[in-house]
Amino acid sequence: MEQYGGEQFQSYNTCFSSSYEAAMEALSSLISRKRRVRSNNDGKYNDEKLNFILKYLKILNLEEPITALKVIHVAGTKGKGSTCTFSEAILRECGFRTGLFTSPHLIDVRERYRINGLDISEDKFLQYFWGCWCKLKENVTEDLPMPPLFQFLTVLAFKIFTSEKVDVAILEVGLGGRLDSTNVVKEPIVCGITSLGMDHMEILGNTLGQIASEKAGIFKPRVPAFTVIQASEAMDVLQKRASELMIPLHVASSLDLNKLGGLKLGLAGDHQLINAGLAVSLCKCWLERTGHSEDFGFTTVNDQSNYLPEAFRRGLSTACLSGRAQIFRYPLVQSCEGNENSSFGDLIFYLDGAHSPESMEVCARWFARAVREDIYLCNDGNVDCSWQNLNNQHEPNNLDKSHKISKQVLLFNCMEVRDPQLLLPQLVRICAAQGVLFSKALLVPSLSTYSKVDSAMSAIPSDVTKDLSWQFRLQKTWERIIHGTDANFEENPKLSDPELLPPSYDFIGEDHPLNCNLRSSNLTSSAVIPSLPVALEWLRKCVKGDPNLRLQVLVTGSLHLVGDVLKLLRRR
The missing domain is CATH 3.40.1190.10 (Mur-like, catalytic domain)
Structure with a gap:
């Protein structure tokens, strides 16, 4: 048996595989399918809930140790x-x-x-x-089931902190x-x-x-x-x-x-x-x-x-916190053929998990300012040098900007319980008031699901046959904001090949600025893309071969979306 934090544990090999993915599968089994709602019996529920946690802590012999925290x-x-x-x-x-x-x-x-x-x-x-898992499993009864996911993660936090x-x-x-x-x-x-x-x-x-x-x-x-x-x-x-x-x-x-x-x-x-x-x-x-x-x-x-x-x-x-006002410059040199950097434009991702009206307002002000100042920063201390980690210092871009054409693109998704009418209009309004106009919006589903706990090494799903009805609803909301009317576009959920997407010049070219009048019945300022890998590959192709283009991509609306984008970018 190994020893951590001064306390011996029963080897996890006696319960389950030692693989990390096995632990993720075990965690996923704790996800509750019940919809959380406010109840008139909250007092009773609160007593029962905290009672359960106290019982779990007792099983793990943590009742006394946590009082010392x-x-x-x-x-x-x-x-x-x-x-x-x-x-x-x-x-x-x-x-x-x-x-x-x-x-x-x-x-x-x-x-x-x-x-x-x-x-x-x-x-x-x-x-x-x-x-923790083995001890709790051994003590499961009809009246004391395994804890739901967050309760287990919280109890695990107490175990980790007291042991460490x-x-x-x-x-x-x-x-x-x-x-x-x-x-x-x-x-x-x-x-x-x-x-x-x-x-x-x-x-x-x-x-x-x-x-x-x-x-x-x-x-x-x-x-x-x-x-x-x-x-x-x-x-x-x-x-x-x-x-x-x-x-x-x-x-x-x-x-x-x-x-x-x-x-x-x-x-x-x-x-x-x-x-x-x-x-x-x-x-x-x-x-x-x-x-x-x-x-x-x-x-x-x-x-x-x-x-x-x-x-x-x-x-x-x-201090550093991923996914909040975080900026990454896409490492095109590492991901593309050859070692010549001069044939590529700039692809910069601005990531913020804003998902409420108040946080979206903050996100919009930050993005507009960051774009105006053209600053690159990286708030993730775990990123290797290929990510051009700037040690959290606000550094001005040292490239010659005189010949760069900057375009702002929105990569967006939000949970269906959110109202996009409370999020998107003020994002557009605040950015526009500071001179930042989105050339296009890409509406895309997240990779992660709410029924599974993934890890950094979890397989990227190859199936892109997701229901895109929510993304098309987001697109209609966006078009009404930009044009004041519903644009005429075809809902094509089978559009999964980057080669089938609009050419980059037609889609984000100078001829299609924000708040323009529709030039034709099929011209939209947005697109529904069926998967994140497709969206990122298409953005990469937009700057490939165009050294004069700088794409500044705001990723927001959901922490799940931000996490999925970070996971994909780190694998490039």
Whole structure:
């Protein structure tokens, strides 16, 4: 038997194969087919749900160990992943051993578990995974089934963090707060609520007040809470809950860039100043409550001075989070025949998993600014040199831009529970107001499915016979936005060969700018493409042989889409 984190596990080989794909298949069996909805019996459901998790923790002998975890617990609608990422980076730079649990993952489930800033290794993941899986399987009864996927992943996080003996565990709430699996933590060190907005209304409620009430469910007696500036409807609810628990609710200020001493935030976008400010406050409070504040020169948690320790500045400037305001330049040299780069144009992907009206507005402002400034940055520290990793620094393009023709293309998909009328119009409006016009929109289904947990090495499905009715609905929405009327186009779900797609000049040429009048009955400013591999290959062919073309592709609408694009690009 091997030993990790000071604790022996039964070898997973006695339960299942040691292959990583076998673990993914096991995880996939936990996906619930039940549709999550808000219920009038939420109180009873909450008690039962947390009761189940407590039973799972007892089976795994984790009841006592998790009470020793020094937790930062973060909920919110927008920015909770970024806030957790900033917090982890800050405290790691302060010299603490960190554990970070976030969701969802983009490519591989191991992304959800970071130890000291790195995804947990495959060997350790398998060791902890099968250790938990086997013990729970042995104790399954009619009254205690195997946990649903997120509950299992949460319990696994507690197993990993307690076994790895982290100094601090940063937990991002999966959904809501009050009913979330992470809310089994009884006494975190500090809680945080990021910006609130209208999302997951079918589960959390139809008003901002109801949503705020669910988020405030992570507040605990004797535990300080922090939030950011909120709409009054949300803030009133948060303050009321804090008063009921007799705990302080502090409103964190946005980070003043002057405090960074010339460095830039590791996560791009002006909105990240809000998340960074909250992270700084959470980390200050954590240091104070764990007896370390004086080590870093802080007097009180509400210290409003401009002083920011060097470790905080390093953390804020090196934090990285894939799929959020992330830019990759496509490595055409590696993927094309020959070594001549001069015959290729530029193909740059701008990836952001925005999927709510508020996050789409933020995404639009970031993309428009990034395009205007023509900056390339890479926020994924795990990308090798072929990706031209710029170490998270905002670097201007050093190419001669005088002869480059830049075209912006949208690669879009969203879940069918989303309303594209709440996402696409403001994306177009905000970008257009800043002079960024999309030449074309490509509507494409995601590769990943909601019934299977994939890994980075999972096979790419070759079947492109998916139902494209949703993508055609998205296309009609797009055409109405651009032209003010429905365009006349043929729904052709069999269009799967890049050779059958419109020639690049006809499709994204200068003759077809955004907001133009239709020149003919069959001219559209969009296309439905049946698979992502086909879409990426076609984009590559667009810049092949045209060194004067720069394609700037915004990938947004769904974290699943962003993850699928990243997975494909990394295999090139």
